[in-house]
Amino acid sequence: MNLHQLNYFRTLVEFKQFTVAAEELHISQPTLSNSIKSMEKELGCRLVSRSGHSIELTQYDSMFYSTACSTLTVFEQGVKALHDKVRSDAGYVSLACIPTFIGTVLPHVIKAFQEEHDGMPKFVLSNQVSLPILEGLVTDKYKMGICSCDPGYEDLTFIPLYAERFVVAVPQDHPLAAFETINPYMLTSYDLITYSPDIPIGREIRESLEDVWPELHISDTLDGEITIAGEALANNAVAVVADTILLDSFELCKIPLNVSKDTHKVYIVYDPRRQLSHWYRDFTTYLREHLTECEQLSPRRFKAGNHPADPAKEAGPPPSP
Incomplete structure (x- = not known):
């Protein structure tokens, strides 16, 4: 699992549609779908359930969404701090x-x-x-x-x-x-x-x-x-x-x-x-x-x-x- 997958998952949860989330991420819908399936396989549980054009969240999805957001926030803050330090130096x-x-x-x-x-x-x-x-x-x-x-x-x-x-x-x-x-x-x-x-x-x-x-x-x-x-x-x-x-x-x-x-x-x-x-x-x-x-x-x-x-x-x- 990598940071790209975490970002894909976070965006999907926020927009609740594969099509809309893929457009927001500037990737194809199959790429997003395959990424989520790969994460589900690695975690050993189903994260989202399709319901027409939208998705429904599972109990595991809600738990993992918080972890994904926290991880990405820490990473983004670290990148910004490093960029600021480089510019300052x-x-x-x-x-x-x-x-x-x-x-x-x-x-x-x-x-x-x-x-x-x-x-x-x-x-x-x-x-x-x-x-x-x-x-x-x-x-x-x-x-x-x-x-x-x-x-x-x-x-x-x-x-x-x-x-x-x-x-x-x-x-x-x-x-x-x-x-x-x-x-x-x-x-x-x-x-x-x-x-x-x-x-x-x-x-x-x-x-x-x-x-x-x-x-x-x-x-x-x-x-x-x-x-x-x-x-x-x-x-x-x-x-x-x-x-x-x-x-x-x-x-x-x-x-x-x-x-x-x-x-x-x-x-x-x-x-x-x-x-x-x-x-x-x-x-x-x-x-x-x-x-x-x-x-x-x-x-x-x-x-x-x-x-x-x-x-x-x-x-x-x-x-x-």
Whole structure:
């Protein structure tokens, strides 16, 4: 008995028809039928009974299905772990990053890092928003992320990297454009546009506003700075957003928001349960140490997240394998 036969058997049980299972496996129906018969002969029992176009499971089939699934799962996990290890040893870094950083600061840092290490490592980059990045880190789709923090992912390690200031963004002829700073109570008479409450930054902005002045009306919620800025500009509306580089292409006046928690932090994130090569550790350290230098190459200035209150000093860079 071999792994191919186990896979054939698992697929047959799941689809419950020889024809459909054979199509799913890209083999002929006689090949599948002969494989099952061979397994039944080796095990000394009947695994399936035909009933028209479908099959009926026997008591032995149910017992063996669990064994087959467990065996295949362990094998598939082992193959994936080996592939990941080979890629890691070959000098690959799998990194998922939010749009506001992946096309601005990150390319400069990667280029400088590779120049110091003879072109290594090779980066496999994914452009994603925060929640899919966090989920991808949990499922091992990504090895490292640059994104927001979410309390639902407490098993991940978050290292502060930089912060984005909250601002009120309005068209240049809007009455609020005349102010140097905005207090939340000044927004009471306006319908506000901001992020969806389903994403971390959306929840942070709501908490910051409600701490000062809970009687505010949010009329529309969107997923990112581009859609929020476009909506504000088209409708002469008031937006509460993070001051990212994505706002720079819109003719909006950005006024600092006067709240106690006036910034949104972005983190380097990884799963401490995963085995990471030294490249991840080295690049994390390099990125944090050279962020200020990289700012000179970018039109956007960031505040480094390394200050006395940062948990990064306790967390440190990802461990080497």
